[in-house]
Amino acid sequence: MKKGTLTSILDDSVENFSGRIAVKSQITGESWTYKQLREQAWRVSAALAKYGVGKGDRVVIVSDNTPAFVAGDYGVLYTGATSVPIDQNLRPADLLSEYLDLAEPKVILAEGKYVNKIRGKSNIQVISLESALMSQSYRPDIQIDAEDPSTIIFSSGTSAESEMSFKAVVLSHGNISSNILATEHFTTRAEKTDGHPQGIYLGGIGKQWHSFEYMMQKAFFHARGMIHFTDMGKLREGTAAEINPHYMIMIPDIADVMMRRIKKQVKDKTGKFYPAFEWFLKHSGDFYYELVNNKSFNIEKWCADLLGNQLFYKRIRGDLEGRIGKNKPRFIGGSSKLPLKHQLFFYILGLPIFQGYGLTETSPVICVNTPEDYRFESSGKVIEGTKVIIADQTALENRKISILGEGERGVILVKGPNVFKEYLKDSKRTENAFVDGWFNTEDLGYKENEFLYIQGRIKDILRSLQGETVDAASIEPAYRNEGRISRVILVGNEQQRIGALIVPDETSTVRLKSGTFDEKSFRASLCENELSDSKERFGFGFLIGNTAIVTDFDEKSLVTNTMKVKREIVKRNYAAKVNKICNPKSG
Known part of the structure; x- marks a missing residue:
């Protein structure tokens, strides 16, 4: 698989389509051609160069998902430095300091409205993104190679034991660009297959500091498409029709x-x-x-x-x-x-969702469904240049690889140009992530007729002390927003029995808090109605004794940006309830 750099990919698009619109914003009204986008990026490069930013340095970016972020990110890349985009709405507040301590950026590039917040937490030089975009356009004379680190993505994951537990994934220009090139058959379809003048991607919905949205933006620049930015508020209002996109993210x-x-x-x-x-x-x-x-x-x-x-x-x-x-x-x-x-x-409805699969460590795409190759419940076929094997879990625990056959469930291992090289300043974690050169995703799945089927994280498989085994990743999505239920969270790994925390919908929560509903009767009703088919479908039955109601569940702090529950933090926050339903004799 051919690898390049993120800057060379943009340069190629500018050379061939300089006058095409690259970005627009439904919020600010901004509109930049490909040539203008690169010039804006070079303005940022010039501003950073005044502070000595160059190859080997890191620059943290704090910004909303807007055209300015795109220019700021490319501005960092053109200096040869590594871009470190982070969540502009960090929770808890101390996380910002933790990120900065690990990343050790030369400077911080921040949207104006976040500058004071950052300065109150750090002594590192903060540059206003708006002021940087006012600089004289200048391209640094820097040799950038495919193996150079381009981006660091922070990820906490679902198994982190606290908000302060995270990993910093270092991705190279070659990692991300190989992913872009391997998925171009999808990102170029609107123009090459469907005959539209230019493909339009609805931007601003995903998180720019998440590996998927970060890569997708650059993939559509490679496809000579347009990223038209909006936000969730506009999307809810239905104004996306004004943009008339050909692609949009679907979580x-x-x-x-x-x-x-x-x-x-x-x-x-x-x-x-x-x-x-x-x-x-x-x-x-x-x-x-x-x-x-x-x-x-x-x-x-x-x-x-x-x-x-x-x-x-x-x-x-x-x-x-x-x-x-x-x-x-x-x-x-x-x-x-x-x-x-x-x-x-x-x-x-004629609007198929093309499910894919990947991780931050794989830049991120490993496989994806396409119009030609589509299977319900699968995550599609593995992309060109990437290799996937399914390994026996028991052997893998002893750091040995025993490859399983067609249809056999095991641990998904990946190798390819899109696989990251290291976790920042964590050589032990990096070493443990690989077995004989294969990256261990710690996800379970199987292959069938070249399609990859994902069956959840190893850490989502709960085992009680009585030998009961439950796949939480299969059960929990089935009851998301089902009737009077907002979500269920299975708990009880390595305890006497498996149980479930039930988060009621908004109306039921209000009634439970006011005393209008009796909590025990409400649980009984849910078990007899919304949850009654679980035993037959999944082999796990919801009962009055193994369930508890949670009316103070905070989605912002207990769910990741990809809408996955932070299982360890939930277990800690609701330890008393978990102990009562999972260890009935001691509770």
């Missing part, structure tokens, strides 16, 4: 909100006939699953899908065009695995 929570809103609208319009809509959804879903995954055509279910389209789906698509545009954007799923019901729902 589980956004998919769930969209699906529930659509179903509510249908229910409000159809009243007592709403069950008919669910009936058609069920038969359409069965039809497409059998057609796509098994290549089986059921004529009766096909007829039901045709009728469902005439009665319901066509109108829903029309309404969606008014909110997200007529281009029917390709939804790119790159965070946690989407439940099957969400995949089928959007596929039925």
Whole structure:
């Protein structure tokens, strides 16, 4: 697989398409061509050079996900320094100091509204991004190589024991650029396959300090596309239709909100006939699953899908065009695995979600579904240049690799040009992450007909002292926003039994807090209704005795930016409840 540098990729796009629009903002009205974007980046480079920033240095960037961030990031890269984008809304506040202590940046490049906050936490020189963009444009005379570090991404993960437990993943220009080149068959489709003048990616929805959004932005610059920035507020208002994008990121929570809103609208319009809509959804879903995954055509279910389209789906698509545009954007799923019901729902509407899989350490994409190669419940085929094997978990625990066969579940190991080289200042963690040159993802999965199926993190497999084994990553998404439930969190690893913390929906939470609902009766009702099928589906039954209600769950501090629960922190925060339901004799 060919590798380059992130700056050479932008240079190539400027050379061939200098007059094309590279970025726009629905929020600020900014609009830059490719040539202007690079000139803005060079302005930042010039400002940084005045402070002696050069090859081997690190620059922390604190900014919203805007065109200015893109220019600031490239400005750092053109100096030969390493860009370190971090969350502008750090929680807890002390985390900023921890990040800075580890990164040891030469300077901090910050959007104006964050400058004072940072100066109150650090003595490191802070440069206003706005002032840097006012500098005279200047390209540093620096040789940048593929093996040079380009970016450091901070990640806490779901198994961190506290907010202060994190890792800093060092990615090279070659790591990220190889990922960009290996996925160009997808990012160039709007123009090369569909015939649009230019592909448009809806920016501002993902987190720019997250590896997926960071890479995707640069991938669309390689594809000569346009990144049109908005924000979640505008997206909720339905103004994305003004942008009319061809691509947008799709995380589980956004998919769930969209699906529930659509179903509510249908229910409000159809009243007592709403069950008919669910009936058609069920038969359409069965039809497409059998057609796509098994290549089986059921004529009766096909007829039901045709009728469902005439009665319901066509109108829903029309309404969606008014909110997200007529281009029917390709939804790119790159965070946690989407439940099957969400995949089928959007596929039925003609808006398939192209689920992929990867980690920060793999720059991040390992595999992705495409229009030609698509399977429900899978994460697609492995991208060009990357190798994946499935290894026996027991052997791996002894740092030995025993490769499993087709369809056998084991640990996913990866090798390729997109795999990172090290964790910053943590040689022991880096060494432990590799076995015989293969990166251990610590994720479980299997391969079937070249498609990779992800089945969760090793640390999401809970084992009780009684020998009960439960896959939390399979069960928890199935009950996300299900009826009166906001989410369930399985607990009890290495305790007497497995249990579950249940976070009620907003209405139920209010009633529980006010005393309108009896907590025990509420749990019993959930076990008999929303959670009643769990034993049959997953082999784990929700009971009054092994469940507890949590009415003070803080999504901001207990869920990662990819919407995964921070399991260890949850266990610590609710230790008393966990002990009571998982160790009944001691509780």
